[in-house]
Amino acid sequence: MSGDETYPATVGQLSVWREIERLPADRLWEANLSSVWDLPEGDWGEERIWSALGAAAMRHASMRTTYVLDEGGFPRQRVAAHSVQEVLAQVRQGTADVAEREAKDTAELQRAIDTTAELPWRAWILLDGGTPKQVLVVFNHMAADGVGGLVLREDFETILGGTELPPAPGPIELALDQQGEGSGRLRNAERYWRRTISAAPHRPPGGDAEPLGAVLHTGIPMPLANEAIGKFEVTLASLILAAYYRGIQAATGQDAVLLLLMSSNRFDETHARVVTSLNQWTPLLLQFEPDEPFEEILPKVHWKAFNALKNGVCSPDAMWVIRDEHERLDPPVDPGFSYNPMLAPPGFPSEDRLVAPRIERFEPARATGPGFYLIVRGLTSLDLVFRTRRHGFDDAAMTTMLHTIQDHLAGTIGGERL
Template identity: 80%
Template sequence: MSGDETYPATVGQLSVWRDIERFPPDRLWEANLSFVWDLPEGTWSEEQVWSALGAVAVRHASMRTTYVVDDEGFPRQRIAAHTAEEVLAQVRQGTADVADREAKDAEEIRRGIDALRELPWRAWILLDAGVPRQVLVVVNHMAADGVASVVLREDFETILGGTDLPPAPGPLELALNQQGEGSARLRNAERYWRRTMAAAPHRPETGELTPLGAVLQTGIPMPLAHEAMAKHDVTLASLILAAYYRGIQAATGEREVLLFPMSANRFDEQHARVVTSLNQWAPLLLDLEEDEPFAAILPKVHWKAFNALKNGVCSPDAIWQIRDEHARLDPPVDRGFYYNPMLAPPGFPSQDQLRPPKIDWFEHGRTTGPGFYLIVRGLTSLNLMFRVNRAGFDRDSLTTMLTTMQACLAETLGGERL
């Protein structure tokens, strides 16, 4: 494979690219993700760490890929580096002090990565008294998503520990599959999108636009959440989605709600550990009785979400056309509420006891992306982060939503009400 050969992009890569195309030049950094990896116990030299990072990139082609846009406006993949040395010459950024991690992270995530001209990631070693303790990685979303970052971290630790890993299947193989055997799934997903959006509520947005940021710290440790959730025979992601739906109902007074859960699109062994961006939104329309007990709606939300996520791989150009058609109606289709669960599996090191819940308010700097976005971070405990750029919501209405959600979670998972 030469450096001049190009290959089709995956649906996930194209989806991210279509978003990047719409970013203003000064907002390109919003396509960046950042991760901090603690180094395994032991004493590691800087060169050992850099060597392991280079080997990870040799294993996963997406970390060595740039993109070329063809005459029809479609990105194509191009392997731009083939060896660890070539990779590190571009991505190795040097070192910083562990004490400066937050400031370094905040600074570097706002430095855009040009996916057409440079490798899609950068890395720094964070030192404590001159000894490597952590690695800071900033990656363009074209190359990886949240699940892929976990795969990268696991492979990095394996290689750092002295085990060689062979090249892994990557987005080149995935793209070819999607244009061949996988094309039927794309057509089915497009039909699902059309049906769902045709049935979605059409509501104009009214009121003032007040950007809001809030984190609901539920105080619920992940082991307790997993244990309690299992009693209801639904996934934890579905349970939180049901609480989100109840919170939206409480804040808006609307029974019919259009949601967009994030589909990881990693439901089979073939794709579970592919390092690329597979995430896409899937539309989900919920219309359930407001006075129905929360426990009673859980299985309904779960199976409706399951059906939606089955249709998570869809042409972004088809989605854009469908959404544009409905946005032009008077009144337009509701913009919907977005949901991205990032939950550690059972057994992950965790907080060990319940704590009182609280809400932390913050100012977020993102102006692109979903107008109403819930990101669930479930590592040691269950934390719900909201970014709101949507007219008609203020701190009081968002507080109503968070209070309702905490009550639902406390009812099923344990914990206290706000």
């Protein structure tokens, strides 16, 4: 590939691009993700760390890619750096002290990355007493999603340890497949979107409200959660989704709830370790009676979510046409309640004991994105990060929702009620 060749974007990249287009100029930084990587045990010199970062970028083309708009307003991929030296000349930001990590992370996260003019990531080495201890990486969502970032970290550690890795399949190959053999999947997903949104409940008029944010620290360690889920024959993500539905139902009085599930689209071996952004929303409509036992709705939620995620690769332009059509109705269709589970696999180093649950309130920094959003962080223990600016949903409703979720998790997995 020469520096002048361009290729179509994947639907995941296009989805991120369309979201970025909707951001005001002073909020473009919200397309960034950040991560701090602890360095493995060893005597790692700075140059070896930089070299390993560059080699990881050589393995994954998305970390060397910029984007060019065609005449129709569609982004096209262009591999803009073809050597470790070219990569590091752009992304190497120097060093900082670990004591400055939090301030550095916040400041650099909020410095936008223009993916049409620069590589989509930056890195710093964090020093403790002059010794490298961590790496801070900030990347634009066009380059990678959360799982892609984990893959990049694993490959960096492998290379740092002395193992060379060959080039990996990347988003160019994925985009060409989606325009060829994978195009039928896109058409099926579009039909699914249209059916689901057409059946969704409508909502009363009302704009955005003051933002609310809270973290539900469930106190449930991941080993307990993974062990307990086996008796239900559903995934942990589905169980938490069912609890989320019951929480929304309790807080709003709605039985028919439109949920928007984050699909990472890493369901087959070919795409599981592709470093790019594969995240897209897929709709799910749930409706159960409030008195239907939780354990009876669990398998129903699981299989409905399974079907929704099968349609998780959809043209974002088709998706926005469908959503805009229904937004113009009077009253408009409910915008949905977004859900994003990020769960570490069994065996990941984790907490091993229950602790008391608690709710920690915060003021959301992000002003754009989903107006009602639950992110599940399941690394060492289950933490549910919630933010909303939904009209008519106040602090009391948020408290009811989070208490209901905790009650269902404690009743099925284990742990304490709030």
